[in-house]
Amino acid sequence: DVKVTQSSRYLVKRTGEKVFLECVQDMDHENMFWYRQDPGLGLRLIYFSYDVKMKEKGDIPEGYSVSREKKERFSLILESASTNQTSMYLCASRDKSHQPQHFGDGTRLSIL
Amino acid sequence: AQSVSQHNHHVILSEAASLELGCNYSYGGTVNLFWYVQYPGQHLQLLLKYFSGDPLVKGIKGFEAEFIKSKFSFNLRKPSVQWSDTAEYFCAVNANQAGTALIFGKGTTLSVSS
Numbered sequence: 001d002v003k004v005t006q007s008s009r010y011l012v013k014r015t016g017e018k019v020f021l022e023c024v025q026d027m028d029h030e031n032m033f034w035y036r037q038d039p040g041l042g043l044r045l046i047y048f049s050y051d052v053k054m055k056e057k058g059d060i061p062e063g064y065s066v067s068r069e070k071k072e073r074f075s076l077i078l079e080s081a082s083t084n085q086t087s088m089y090l091c092a093s094r095d096k097s098h099q100p101q102h103f104g105d106g107t108r109l110s111i112l
Numbered sequence: 113a114q115s116v117s118q119h120n121h122h123v124i125l126s127e128a129a130s131l132e133l134g135c136n137y138s139y140g141g142t143v144n145l146f147w148y149v150q151y152p153g154q155h156l157q158l159l160l161k162y163f164s165g166d167p168l169v170k171g172i173k174g175f176e177a178e179f180i181k182s183k184f185s186f187n188l189r190k191p192s193v194q195w196s197d198t199a200e201y202f203c204a205v206n207a208n209q210a211g212t213a214l215i216f217g218k219g220t221t222l223s224v225s226s
Contacts, residue, residue, distance in 0.1 A: 033213055040121070042202060042218035050211045058213060090156070092214075097206060098144045098163040101214050103156040 002027045004104035006091050012110045019078040021107050023091030032074035033092040033101060034058075034066065043090060049074055081111045114139040116205050118217035125193050125224050133188040133220050135203035142208040145186040147177055148216075151199045159201075162186065163208065173197070195226040 007022035025032065031050050035043040035058075045058030047066040055066050063085060067075040074093075078085055088108050092101040119134035137143065147159040160171025167179040177188045186203060203217040 031213075035216075040218060042118075043204075043216040045213050045215065048213045056211070056213075059215075097208055097210055097212055100146055100158045100161055101204075103148075105155045 002029075002093065002102040004091055004093050004102050006089075006104040006107050008107050009105060010108050010110075012112060013078075013081050014112055015081060015083060017078075017081045017111075019081050019109070019111075021076040021078075021089055021091075021109070023074045023076070023093075023104060024072050025074075025093035025102070026072065027093065027095070027102075028071065029093040029095050029102075030071075031094040031097075031101075032068065033094070034064075034074065034076045035090045035092065036060070037088040037090055037106070046076065083111050085109065086111045114143075114205055114207065114215045116203055116215055116217035118201075118203050118220050120220045121218070122221045122223070125222070127195055127224055127226050128192045129224075131188070131190040131193045131197075131222070133201055133203075133222070135186045135188065135217060137184050137186070137203075137205040137215075139184075139205065139207060143205050144208050145177075145179060146204040146214065147171065147175070147186075147188050148202045148204060149199050150202070150219075156202070159188070193222070193224050195224050198222060198224045 033048040034046045049068040065077045091104045094101040144163040148156045162169045204214040206212045
């Protein structure tokens with residue numbers, strides 16, 4: 001079974017802080033994704049990566065950046081956290097395009 | 113750009129009722145289609161997927177979905193729901209090419225009363 005592990009289930013940070021969310025997958029998948037999930041809005045794609053050191057913007061990249069230095073790890077960075085970034089953040093990984101994405105348990109981030 | 117539309121925000125059913133959740137997408141090329149489910153407090157799980165072949169696909173827990181290319185639709189069905197089907201359901205689409213991500217609908221919350 002594919003395992004996608006997000007480093008924290010719950011995180012509380014302050015406005016203006018730099019926040020790092022970490023995600024690791026154990027199946028040597030090429031593709032990794034970051035989404036945020038908000039009530040009534042579904043999952044919205046922030047960034048994804050289809051290879052090491054490669055990244056693509058999703059639908060809502062503003063205020064975020066990502067890093068993929070190793071194939072198994074994909075980090076989401078909130079450069080200067082703001083209260084409107086309070087959300088559930090979901091990481092996913094996938095092998096080929098027709099394969100399903102496998103999701104982590106999510107990180108519930110609160111920005112105070 | 114691709115987009116996914118789920119018709120119902122919240123569906124309330126009694127046990128044993130039949131279920132159909134609508135999903136339409138906009139994309140002119142070949143697509144891969146998925147339904148995911150999220151039970152309360154749990155992570156997203158794959159219910160079923162379609163990428164080629166028989167347009168009627170069967171998934172876990174008695175769910176099925178039909179891909180109708182001419183209508184750009186991929187509706188989810190279950191003949192008889194159970195209380196344990198209470199969850200949020202997401203339809204998702206991606207273009208069948210490398211370097212693309214799943215685009216999700218806004219989700220449908222299903223509440224089943226016993």
